[in-house]
Each structure stands twice: as structure tokens, then as C-alpha cells.
Amino acid sequence: MSEAIATDICVIGAGAGGLSVAAGAAQMGARVVLVEAAAMGGDCLNHGCVPSKALLAAAAAAQAVRAGGPGVAGQTPVVDYAAAMDHVAATIAGIAPHDSQERFEGLGVRVIRDWGRFTSANTLTAGGATISARRFVIATGSRPAIPPVPGLEEVPFLTNESLFGLRAAPDHLLVLGGGPIGCEMAQAHRRLGCRVTLVEAGRCLGRDDPEAAALLVAALRAEGVEVLEGVAVERAGYGEQGLALWLADGRQVTGSHLLVATGRRAALDRLNLPVAGVETGPQGVRVDAGLRTTNRRIFAIGDAAGLGQFTHLAGYHAGLVIRSALLGLPVRARGDHIPRATYTTPTLAQVGLTETEARAAHGAAVTVIHEPFAGNDRARAMARTEGFIKLMVVRGRPVGVTVVGPDADEIIGLWALMLANRLKLSAVAGTVLPYPTLGEISKRASGTYFSPKLFDNPVVKRGVRLIQRVLP
Numbered sequence: 001m002s003e004a005i006a007t008d009i010c011v012i013g014a015g016a017g018g019l020s021v022a023a024g025a026a027q028m029g030a031r032v033v034l035v036e037a038a039a040m041g042g043d044c045l046n047h048g049c050v051p052s053k054a055l056l057a058a059a060a061a062a063q064a065v066r067a068g069g070p071g072v073a074g075q076t077p078v079v080d081y082a083a084a085m086d087h088v089a090a091t092i093a094g095i096a097p098h099d100s101q102e103r104f105e106g107l108g109v110r111v112i113r114d115w116g117r118f119t120s121a122n123t124l125t126a127g128g129a130t131i132s133a134r135r136f137v138i139a140t141g142s143r144p145a146i147p148p149v150p151g152l153e154e155v156p157f158l159t160n161e162s163l164f165g166l167r168a169a170p171d172h173l174l175v176l177g178g179g180p181i182g183c184e185m186a187q188a189h190r191r192l193g194c195r196v197t198l199v200e201a202g203r204c205l206g207r208d209d210p211e212a213a214a215l216l217v218a219a220l221r222a223e224g225v226e227v228l229e230g231v232a233v234e235r236a237g238y239g240e241q242g243l244a245l246w247l248a249d250g251r252q253v254t255g256s257h258l259l260v261a262t263g264r265r266a267a268l269d270r271l272n273l274p275v276a277g278v279e280t281g282p283q284g285v286r287v288d289a290g291l292r293t294t295n296r297r298i299f300a301i302g303d304a305a306g307l308g309q310f311t312h313l314a315g316y317h318a319g320l321v322i323r324s325a326l327l328g329l330p331v332r333a334r335g336d337h338i339p340r341a342t343y344t345t346p347t348l349a350q351v352g353l354t355e356t357e358a359r360a361a362h363g364a365a366v367t368v369i370h371e372p373f374a375g376n377d378r379a380r381a382m383a384r385t386e387g388f389i390k391l392m393v394v395r396g397r398p399v400g401v402t403v404v405g406p407d408a409d410e411i412i413g414l415w416a417l418m419l420a421n422r423l424k425l426s427a428v429a430g431t432v433l434p435y436p437t438l439g440e441i442s443k444r445a446s447g448t449y450f451s452p453k454l455f456d457n458p459v460v461k462r463g464v465r466l467i468q469r470v471l472p
């Protein structure tokens with residue numbers, strides 16, 4: 001006979017979003033059941049952010065040897081791909097205890113290791129138990145979306161779920177898709193000594209500022225990645241020289257391995273959502289502004305909710321659900337202050353609207369400030385002057401910021417704070433930052449916004465002359 005469990009909150013999926021809900025709710029006194037079929041920690045820890053950033057770090061070390069530095073001659077690095085993958089595995093292992101079943105059981109969470117499946121509007125089965133809960137949270141994440149390219153299913157392609165299990169470096173990695181995964185992994189593998197060809201149907205990082213994305217593509221090409229943009233793949237299979245992609249323009253590219261990184265789809269198929277009255281849309285579970293599904297007792301968060309695919313977004317959603325489900329407070333999920341970064345060199349980071357989006361939304365009210373890293377003394381000292389910051393400002397408030405260049409992922413943090421709190425640009429202009437830092441580029445861009453108002457202003461000039469006459 002199946003065990004019957006009654007609980008306050010049942011969370012399905014122990015990734016970034018689900019773990020945050022479970023930990024928060026349990027520590028605030030709720031009874032929590034957490035259902036996870038695969039590895040604790042979800043995609044970010046096991047097949048996503050953590051391994052990809054660890055591999056990029058190893059690749060950057062190899063590149064530093066190759067490139068030398070200011071006043072230092074470069075050398076050919078000796079790359080041990082298996083050692084780089086050992087670093088990936090060790091990084092995951094170092095973080096894993098934080099997401100482990102043991103830690104969550106220690107917090108008082110009942111953890112069930114199985115696929116969860118709804119059996120009614122308020123019951124779910126998993127691990128032989130029937131769980132009835134006052135609230136459910138769907139936090140089941142996403143899976144690689146495999147495009148319908150003829151022949152693809154017949155060749156042994158990699159995805160983010162298998163890539164980090166390689167032990168030997170691919171001779172020639174073909175990458176299908178130039179989104180964040182494709183660009184990050186193309187650069188990592190090139191720097192680790194592989195030949196890399198990236199094929200993108202549209203434009204690489206197509207959601208990002210085109211000028212910033214073009215800088216990144218130019219950097220990939222300069223490092224030796226062959227980037228083919230705007231070309232569809234008609235067929236995959238084996239050519240005379242191994243794995244092959246036949247392109248719509250008649251070309252054929254061949255390689256030893258193929259990574260498919262063409263987007264991700266919400267993982268909902270095992271949940272039996274219709275029986276729970278939960279509707280889905282093209283991006284994932286349909287949710288309202290409070291992250292409630294069409295069944296008001298069931299929330300959806302993170303990748304499953306289709307509002308964006310970022311660990312920090314899943315964490316933000318988790319915080320909102322805790323406030324709503326535990327404390328009964330009204331919540332409203334915002335998207336305008338969620339930053340994102342692609343951790344290539346140069347790094348590309350964005351918060352709020354891009355220039356194109358800002359002009360479409362605000363028309364002539366938008367002022368765009370463009371400030372290059374070449375004007376930043378620290379960037380000059382580091383010989384890292386590639387890139388820029390772009391501010392989109394409406395009536396004295398930033399509505400979007402693009403940064404491409406060194407430490408863009410860190411620099412965007414200040415702007416995430418500004419947009420989250422809807423602060424005026426004068427807050428940055430009035431802040432003193434240490435000299436010389438890359439972060440000063442933010443202050444300089446704010447100064448550029450205000451300087452015409454201050455320095456090219458006849459009223460200010462007349463006022464200063466008048467004051468100078470009367471001052472003792």
C-alpha cells in the first residue's frame with residue numbers, strides 16, 4: 001500500500017529554484033517534501049553554470065600562457081584536457097554538499113528520489129508515496145531542445161548533459177547554435193587546443209546588443225574559432241572525414257565531435273499536468289504575475305516557468321513563492337531588473353533594455369551613452385581596452401545597460417542594483433569609486449550623461465560668473 005504524506009509545501013525538482021524554496025520554507029517552519037529524480041543540485045550544478053564556468057577558468061589559464069601579457073611573451077601551453085575536466089568534477093564535488101540530500105534532510109525536509117507525477121489537482125505520486133500538499137511548486141527546469149535536422153538523431157552528438165563527461169579533447173568540435181552555451185563552450189574548447197567550428201542559423205547571441213555580440217564574435221574568430229553565422233543546417237551525418245553538417249549554402253563542415261546547443265525547453269513531460277489543471281504555453285508552464293499556474297495552489301518557477309533561463313532568476317522566483325505561499329503576501333515577478341552575462345572573453349553583460357528595445361519602448365525620450373574601455377586607465381594598464389559600456393537613460397533613470405569587455409559580469413552588478421531600485425543616474429555620478437578600477441567606467445558614463453548639462457550650459461556659465469563677482 002502506498003504511503004500517504006500530507007505536507008504544507010511539495011517542491012518538484014531540486015535545482016536552483018526548488019532547493020531555495022525547500023530550504024527557505026523548512027527554515028521558516030513549514031513542512032516540506034522535495035521530489036528529485038536525478039542529481040541533487042539540478043542543471044546549474046551538474047551540467048550547467050558550474051561545470052561551464054570551471055571549464056572556462058581552465059581554458060583561460062591556458063590562454064594566459066598562450067597570449068602572454070603586457071611585457072610578457074606568450075608560449076604554447078601544454079593542455080591536459082583530462083586535468084581540466086578533473087577541475088570541473090572537483091568544482092562540482094566541492095559545491096555538492098550544499099545541495100545534498102543529507103543537508104536538506106538535516107533542515108527537516110523529506111526528500112524523495114523519484115519522478116513526481118500529479119494524480120489530481122492536489123496530489124502527486126513519487127517513490128511509492130501519495131503526497132497531498134497545501135501548495136505545490138513546479139521547479140523541474142529545462143532540457144536541451146534538439147532541432148529537427150534530418151540525420152541528427154543518427155549521429156552521436158553531445159549536449160550540455162554529456163559534454164562534461166569527456167576525458168579526451170575533441171580534435172575538432174562542431175558546435176551547433178551560437179547562444180550563450182555555444183559561444184562559451186566554443187571559446188573554452190578552442191583555448192584548450194581543439195579546432196572549433198560554430199554554426200549559427202541567425203546571429204550569435206541574437207538577443208543581445210548587436211555591436212557587443214559582434215565584438216565577441218570577432219574575438220572568437222581572432223582566437224581561431226571558425227564562426228559561420230546566418231546559415232541553416234540542412235542535414236547531419238557522416239562525410240568522408242567524419243561527422244558532417246551539410247549547410248544550406250552548399251558548404252559542408254566536418255569534425256570529430258558535435259555539440260548541440262540550440263536552446264532549451266521546459267521539462268514538463270513527466271508531470272501529467274492536465275490532471276492537475278495546469279496549463280502550458282510555448283515557453284513553459286503558464287503563470288500569472290504572482291507565479292501561480294492555472295491551478296492557484298500550484299506555482300511554477302525557474303526554467304519551468306518559461307520567463308528566462310538563469311539560476312539567479314530561479315532564486316528570485318523562489319523568494320517570491322516563499323513570501324506568497326508561506327506568508328500569504330501578494331507578490332509580483334519583475335523581469336526588468338534581471339541581469340545576464342555570457343562568460344566569454346570579452347564578457348558580455350546586460351540588464352534591462354538593450355538599445356533597440358529602449359528605442360522601441362521610449363522613442364526619442366532615450367539618451368544613449370557609449371563609453372569605451374579605452375578611456376579607462378585600469379583597462380589600459382591591463383592592456384584590456386576592448387569593449388564598452390552603453391547606458392540607455394530615460395528622464396535621468398537608466399532603463400538598460402550593456403557592458404562588453406573585462407569584468408563586464410561584475411560591473412553589471414551596480415546597474416542591477418540601480419534598476420532593481422529604480423534609482424536615478426545621479427546616484428552613480430555622486431558615488432566615489434576607487435581609482436584605478438574597471439568599475440570606474442560606470443561612473444565615467446554617468447558623467448558623460450551629465451556633462452553637457454553642466455559644462456555646455458549658458459545658464460550655469462552666467463551663474464558662475466555672477467557668483468565669482470560677489471564671492472569675497
Ligand SMILES: Cc1cc2nc3c(=O)[nH]c(=O)nc-3n(C[C@H](O)[C@H](O)[C@H](O)COP(=O)(O)OP(=O)(O)OC[C@H]3O[C@@H](n4cnc5c(N)ncnc54)[C@H](O)[C@@H]3O)c2cc1C
Pocket residue numbers: 012013014015016017018035036037038039040041042043044045047048049050052053114115116117139140141142160181267270271301302303304308309310311312313314343
Ligand atoms: C551549459 C549551461 C550553462 C549555464 N550557465 C549559466 C550561468 O552561467 N548563469 C546562469 O544564471 N544560468 C546558467 N545556466 C542556466 C541555469 O542552469 C538554469 O537557468 C537553472 O539551472 C534553472 O534552475 P531550475 O531550478 O529552474 O531548474 P534545474 O536546475 O534544471 O532543476 C530542475 C530539477 O528538476 C528535476 N526534475 C525534472 N522533472 C522532474 C520530475 N517530474 N520529478 C522530479 N524531479 C524532476 C531535474 O532532474 C532537475 O534536477 C546554464 C545552463 C546550461 C545548460
Ligand SMILES: NC(=O)c1ccc[n+]([C@@H]2O[C@H](COP(=O)([O-])OP(=O)(O)OC[C@H]3O[C@@H](n4cnc5c(N)ncnc54)[C@H](O)[C@@H]3O)[C@@H](O)[C@H]2O)c1
Pocket residue numbers: 147149176177178179180181182184199200201202203204205206231232233261262263264308309310340341342343
Ligand atoms: N552565461 C549564462 O548565463 C548562460 C550560459 C549558458 C546557458 N544559459 C541559459 O541557457 C539558455 C539556453 O542556452 P542555449 O545557448 O542553448 O540557447 P539559446 O536559445 O540562447 O541559443 C540557441 C541558439 O541556437 C540557434 N539555433 C537554433 N536552432 C539552430 C539550428 N538548427 N542550426 C543552427 N543554429 C540554431 C539559435 O538561433 C540561437 O542563437 C540560455 O538562453 C540561457 O538563458 C545561460
